[in-house]
Amino acid sequence: MNTKQAPLIENTFFNFRPIWLAFFLALTIFLGFQAVQVKPEASFEKLIPLSHPYIENFMDRQDDLRGLGNAVRIVVAAKQKDADIFSAEYMQRLQDVYEEVRYLEGVDQSAVRSLWDPAVRWTQVTEEGFEGGTVIPDTYDGSAASLEELRENLLKSGQVGIMIANDFRSTIVVAPLLEMVDGEPLDYQAFSAALEEVRDQFSDSDFDVRIIGFAKLIGDLIDGATQVGFFFLIALAITFVLLFLYSRCIKSALISLLCSVVAVTWQLGLLNLLGYGLDPYSMLVPFLVFAIAVSHGVQVINAMAIEASFGHDRITAARLAFRGLYIAGILALVSDAIGFMTLLFIDIQVIQELAVAASLGVAVIILTNLILLPLLMSYLGVSLTSIMRAKNKRLEHSPVWHRLSFFTHAKAAPWSLAAALLLGVFGFVASADLKIGDLDKGAPELRPDSRYNLDNAYVTDNYATSADVLVVMVETPEQGCVAYEALEAVDRLEWQMQNVAGVQGTLSPAYITKRVIAGFNEGNLKWETLARNQFVLNQAMSNLPAGMINNQCDLLPVILYLEDHKANTLVRVTKAVEDFAAENNSEAAQFMLAAGSAGIEAATNEEIARAQTFMLIFVYAVVASLVFITFRSWRAVVCIVAPLGLTSVLCQALMAQLGIGVKVATLPVIALGVGIGVDYGIYIYSRLRQYLGEGKSLQDAYYHTLRSTGKAVSFTGLTLAIGVGTWVFSPIKFQADMGILLTFMFLWNMIGALWLLPAFAHFLLKNPSKA
Structure with a gap:
């Protein structure tokens, strides 16, 4: 093999293999030491949008x-x-x-x-x-x-x-x-x-x-989330078994797993160096990094076995595998990383840190699974059994892949696109019921029968005031909280809110003041009203309990006890307050939202609703731009990105039907699903374009694509789906929800790449020169 004609990046790594392996080993030891120091952490302020007006x-x-x-x-x-x-x-x-x-x-x-x-x-x-x-x-x-x-x-x-x-x-x-x-x-x-x-x-x-x-x-x-380590071990075992069954080579399976674990180790080490920890929401990211690393490792192992089946030695097979995959692999991983970085536009720190963690993870995969893995395999090689199996598969006719290649045929492609369109319409209609925020009582992050939710249910059942509290802050001029105009406005707000569905009860300084005034008058209910006499108000207000008046006397809190913190309840109550404020704000009293647990959650829901559509548009725009820059073809963008769009629509429909709201725990799934799913399409399109360039017809090119890359894509999709499917048994409900959604997206992104990409290719790539 003439290495002088090899790409510069290939020679840079393969001509100095011992040096690079020594560097990777030293880096792994250093970052491994840093990784073991990563600790679970959480912060109240990290979970709330600090720039939202309510929170400010x-x-x-x-x-x-x-x-x-x-x-x-x-x-x-x-x-x-x-x-x-x-x-x-x-x-x-x-x-x-x-x-x-x-x-x-x-x-x-x-x-x-x-x-x-x-x-x-x-x-x-x-x-x-x-x-x-x-x-x-x-x-x-x-x-x-x-x-x-x-x-x-x-x-x-x-x-x-x-x-x-x-x-x-x-x-x-x-x-x-x-x-x-x-x-x-x-x-x-x-x-x-x-x-x-x-x-x-x-x-x-x-x-x-x-x-x-x-x-x-x-x-x-x-x-509960620390149990993700248990699921990680299960996924590790499942992945090893499936890798061995796929490659029939213990060396390949072990080295692929090793490089994927190295990627996770580097990610955790870098997080610690940057001063980050792992909160309950980002604890799932290392598993996703492992899953993505495995998917790219499978491509390398598969390509190397195919090259070895042509008689190439270990280093040549490793070089050719690297040469055929590094552009597509780097594009896929950069797309993943930038897609995850779009989460930074959401002004909730826990999501931003998740974006950083995920982006770091996929970035290091470029080194661990696209470079380190081929370098190691250039020394170890694949087993003879794996080589012979790849050779037999290459030479024999595959009826399964032959049938799937008909998705490019004129009789199948229109029906495929019609079916996709119908599914898209169904998904769009079904996703109309998708809600922002929590849809269940208690803490929806935990199982209904968890200790916390049982305790919360006890409080709800045995106390008149719920734990879901929304506080309206009524600002007055300094020492103006005792003014009749301010108290009268608060009294009207309280009365109006008592008649809003979802408000269980209210409490305010105005209510207490009226009770005190009635007390001054022998408890006669006729006197339970706000007096216009300032001296009476001053005397009554002096009896307010702690927390209902501040030292500057410029704040009157109106406490609303809500029946629950469901999204609809919060929207209805906050809108009622905002409408009242718009009509009644004055120099004497300014009504502002919001404090209390429900007020904070209302602000979080609004931030998520604001960011959801923008984030989805942005992540698709970024992925589409990178695909266009790499392949220099809008046709490539349609073939690769359109199937992802169908998956996103169907995922939102699934969330609506399962009663899973869009919130801090589930919003990142959309970006993660798109980022990971684009890998399938990039690998398939890259190999399809290669075969079309060799002069093969579209159906023959796709048939050969399926026999090589398609096999790895289908294996990866199933492996990842099985791995995250174990999350369904987690005691943490949001982890189980993410497991369901990611399993669905892994499978549907795989199906979309194998089924819809060739259907689009039929209409867009009939002329190979346009690929």
Whole structure:
């Protein structure tokens, strides 16, 4: 073989193989050391769109809204059927939990609330005026008399249904969290583990501890997502078996797997060097990198076996395999990387970090599976069994591939495109029901029967106020929160929101002020209204509980308790608030969204809705541009990209029918599916164009393409689908959802490349010179 005529890039690597292998080994050791230091991480702020107006408003006012942002709620419940909270044993258990939670690292100690907190008070109206005090009096000693006094205080506190269960069998400890602890981000995994220790310590046959909140959810997600390592091992075993059955060569199967694992190692090492960790959403990326690496490794192994079947020695076969694949492979991987980078346009940090992780992963595959793999195989070669099998397959007629080659025929191609069109129309109609955001109650990232969702259901069933809270922030001039105009506007908003479907209840300073004014007038309900007399308002507002008024008196929070956080509910409620604000904003009161868990989720949904279409258009534009630049043909763009479009439409239809909403966990699937799927079309079109250039007819060219590259593409599609299909059994529901969607996209992208690409080629590539 005349190496002088070989491409420069080929000689650069193959003429200096020992040097490159030594470099790759050193790089693997260094990045492997970095990879083992990657730790799971999560952040409340990473999951929210920080530049969204809702979030900007909340961040500006978060110090005035402590407890309405990132907080956990710990429920202490009496287990026995005839038990309630009015026992010395229960109150002691509650106090122990309260004290334990207060001193957990990451908890804002001064803002923790429970019945034992002095800020939780009761108030009543008597003939002599107002009386009040702490819910648990200073004289409490656990006796029957003090427990009876406690009962009376609770009934007068207004906390029944809020901090106290409707059936008086449990109470809640609310613990707001700090985002930074000693200059470092809060470790959610460690904090969740600490909460579990609290649960284990204080739960027994008489009492039960239930925990909900973002920190607990993220902790459960990290614990569950770490099981992705188990699925990775399963995928590794499945892939090895399938690779061996495909190549009949243990060396080829092992080296292909080794290079794919090296790609994952390099990716994780680079992430650590760049200061990134792995959050619950990006923990799946290493598996995707492994899957993509295997798909390109299969192409190399397949090409090398074919070249060896012509009698070439190991190094020549490796060179020819590299020469025939490096352009298509680099194009496919660059398309993948740039496609993933389009996720950077979504202003949610966790998605942006996923984009960086995925892009780094596919970038290193260029080195590990397109360069390192052929270099290693140039020394080891493929087995004689594999060579003979490839030679027999090459010489014998293949009835399966011969039948599939008829997709290029004039009788089959129009029907294929007609069927694709019908599927596209069906998918478009079916995807009309696709929703943005969550479609289930509780935490849809977890299984309905998960501990977290069972705890959340308990709170929803036993408390009048749900955990889905949306806070409208009403800004006033400084010291203007006591003005009648501001309070009257808040009162009208509250009344209007009480009549919006999905709003379970409301609470505002205006409501409390009216109750206090009625109390000043012997509790007469006729006086339960806002007085125009400023002195009366001032006196009434002085009785507001902590958290309902700030020091500058320029903020009035209106708390809306929602029935759920489903996408439709959030859209309906936020639109009602925005419509009210548009009509009623004034110098005295400016209505702004939004704080609270539901407010943050509403902002996230809006960001995803804004970015979804743009991201999809952009990723297709990037992929189409790269294909056009490489092949210099718009026909190539149609043949390769059009089948991907059908897959995307059908995937959205599948999401709509399965009740999977577009959210932080599922949005990246669209870009990932397109990025990975384009590989199939690029390899097939590249080989098809090569055979057309040799003068073969379109059907013969496609037949030979299928016998070589098509075989590898079909094997890769099935292998990847089986690998991600194991995710369906994950305890993390969003991982199971991603498994379903990626399995579908892997299979349909494969089918599209094998079925639709030749149909388009029939109409566009009849003249080989146009390929």
